[in-house]
Amino acid sequence: MNRNDHRVRLLYSLIAISSIVYSPICQGEATGEYLLFPHIGATFRSGLADDSSLDDDDYKYGVDIFATSSYRNFLFLGELLLAKDEQEIERLQVGWTVGDSKVWLGRFHNPVGYWNTQFHHGSFLETGISRPSIVEFEDDNGLLPIHLTGLLIEGVIEHDKQGLGYALAVGAGPELSDELEALDVLDPGSGSHDLSLTLNLYHEPVLYAPTQYGLFINYSEIPAIRIGLNGIRQISAGVYGNWTSQRWRLTGSTFYLRNRLQQLSGALTDDFFSSYLQADFNRDDHWTIFGRVEWTVGDENDAYLALFPQHINDRILGGVRVDVFDRHAFTLEISENRAQGDTFGQFMLQWDAMF
Amino acid sequence: MRMKERKLRTVLLCLCLTLICVNSTAQTAQRSLLLVCSYNAKLESLSHADVRKIFLGVPVNTGQVRLRPILNASDPFATDVFLQQIIFMSKRQYERQLLSRVFRLGDQRPPEYENIDMLAKALLDTPGSLTYMWSEQLEQQTGLKSLGVLWTDSNN
Numbered sequence: 284m285n286r287n288d289h290r291v292r293l294l295y296s297l298i299a300i301s302s303i304v305y306s307p308i309c310q311g312e313a314t315g316e317y318l319l320f321p322h323i324g325a326t327f328r329s330g331l332a333d334d335s336s337l338d339d340d341d342y343k344y345g346v347d348i349f350a351t352s353s354y355r356n357f358l359f360l361g362e363l364l365l366a367k368d369e370q371e372i373e374r375l376q377v378g379w380t381v382g383d384s385k386v387w388l389g390r391f392h393n394p395v396g397y398w399n400t401q402f403h404h405g406s407f408l409e410t411g412i413s414r415p416s417i418v419e420f421e422d423d424n425g426l427l428p429i430h431l432t433g434l435l436i437e438g439v440i441e442h443d444k445q446g447l448g449y450a451l452a453v454g455a456g457p458e459l460s461d462e463l464e465a466l467d468v469l470d471p472g473s474g475s476h477d478l479s480l481t482l483n484l485y486h487e488p489v490l491y492a493p494t495q496y497g498l499f500i501n502y503s504e505i506p507a508i509r510i511g512l513n514g515i516r517q518i519s520a521g522v523y524g525n526w527t528s529q530r531w532r533l534t535g536s537t538f539y540l541r542n543r544l545q546q547l548s549g550a551l552t553d554d555f556f557s558s559y560l561q562a563d564f565n566r567d568d569h570w571t572i573f574g575r576v577e578w579t580v581g582d583e584n585d586a587y588l589a590l591f592p593q594h595i596n597d598r599i600l601g602g603v604r605v606d607v608f609d610r611h612a613f614t615l616e617i618s619e620n621r622a623q624g625d626t627f628g629q630f631m632l633q634w635d636a637m638f
Numbered sequence: 639m640r641m642k643e644r645k646l647r648t649v650l651l652c653l654c655l656t657l658i659c660v661n662s663t664a665q666t667a668q669r670s671l672l673l674v675c676s677y678n679a680k681l682e683s684l685s686h687a688d689v690r691k692i693f694l695g696v697p698v699n700t701g702q703v704r705l706r707p708i709l710n711a712s713d714p715f716a717t718d719v720f721l722q723q724i725i726f727m728s729k730r731q732y733e734r735q736l737l738s739r740v741f742r743l744g745d746q747r748p749p750e751y752e753n754i755d756m757l758a759k760a761l762l763d764t765p766g767s768l769t770y771m772w773s774e775q776l777e778q779q780t781g782l783k784s785l786g787v788l789w790t791d792s793n794n
Contacts, residue, residue, distance in 0.1 A: 314746050315746065316740050316746050316747065318740070318741075349741065351740065351744040351745075351746070353744065353746065358744045359744070360744040376744070378744065380697055383696070383697075385743060385744075400742055401738060401742065402741075403741055403742070405741055408734075408737065408738065408741065437743075444687065489726065490687075490691075491690070491691065491694045491696060491735075492726065492727070492735075493731070493734075493735055493738070527731070529728060529731075565730075568730055637737075
């Protein structure tokens with residue numbers, strides 16, 4: 284993509300987000316929110332293999348721009364990421380509120396598991412710096428359809444002061460080239476995209492409280508003609524939980540991934556399990572200590588994983604986050620990582636804020 | 639004679655202490671946290687469960703009007719009591735939960751007022767708006783009414 288393309292994309296993205304905030308119906312009765320999540324981060328790696336495609340150090344900066352507005356039962360939501368390496372509309376949704384349910388059309392985050400629909404691209408909301416690799420974004424060596432474009436229905440049914448939540452998504456999923464590529468709403472005709480379906484059900488022991496436990500299943504048909512495959516049929520299913528107390532937060536999930544790689548000569552099916560468990564301890568309103576383990580079972584010689592050489596299969600990390608000056612955070616994260624044929628240490632520093 | 643004086647003094651002391659206790663009880667009994675809206679609002683009462691939903695950003699309507707929460711930041715103790723007794727969250731948890739809903743579902747966070755007069759004006763100007771305030775704060779405002787007691791300071 285040349286520089287002019289980048290500028291045009293940036294312009295279109297800003298117009299799209301601005302239209303949510305400043306559209307004529309957003310006057311009068313309408314209300315809205317406009318949030319900025321800037322970040323600056325540095326990553327240092329040690330012990331990389333000689334032929335590793337990762338760099339010894341990496342620097343990133345950017346801002347996630349989020350806007351939402353509502354007019355009676357109508358909702359508009361947009362999220363635009365302007366970062367060093369990408370400028371992309373991450374979410375662009377129009378929705379209707381029907382009772383305790385919401386019906387959305389547009390590009391949204393796939394409700395596959397817990398993490399993906401809790402934190403989106405607002406890294407300030409995450410305690411740590413990195414995401415669990417199984418729910419990593421498509422353009423960061425992610426394995427799953429993280430963004431879909433289509434229909435999303437979600438809500439919570441109240442029962443005896445508890446909640447039964449649901450999310451059903453039907454849309455166009457990603458295409459696989461050198462990485463998964465979600466449908467680009469600024470250029471919807473580009474690439475080849477096929478069906479992706481997700482169902483997520485969860486239980487809230489206390490209605491609308493953060494603690495919840497759930498299960499999910501996704502089926503995706505992923506075109507992959509650019510890498511010489513007819514396509515990939517992917518099923519991901521799993522369970523997750525998020526438990527909070529005054530000081531502690533535990534978040535964990537297990538994914539089962541089954542991929543059927545369709546070649547001209549036949550089909551190859553492989554499967555594996557991937558899990559993560561993160562613990563956060565809030566010492567007080569400023570200091571949070573956190574740790575996470577991620578592990579993959581059945582990844583040896585997996586045909587689908589072999590297509591993502593930088594994907595991290597196992598990781599153990601620890602870190603500390605300091606919240607200061609009302610919505611600024613400095614985070615330090617140290618981890619040991621195992622990717623395909625590469626084991627390395629990683630040291631990350633990041634400043635996040637929310638305005 | 640001395641015995642009589644002592645008895646009289648003791649009785650007087652007990653009377654004084656009783657009066658002090660009764661007086662302070664009468665004062666603290668009035669210290670209630672109330673759910674408050676505009677006097678013109680067509681609302682009679684709301685359950686604590688509904689109040690919790692509204693202040694967590696969940697859409698709740700009465701007729702055609704969406705009920706809109708307003709945070710009363712004029713007294714941090716009132717906010718602490720409200721969050722602990724009605725929302726069942728700390729302030730930090732509540733802020734994160736609101737932010738999470740905004741980011742996930744496109745909801746809006748409640749506006750927050752530190753000035754009680756501006757809060758009262760917002761209640762009068764915004765149809766369907768609700769807040770919480772101490773009973774003595776409500777007594778100093780006009781055009782507002784209580785929809786019920788959320789919490790009473792019965793410990794003092």
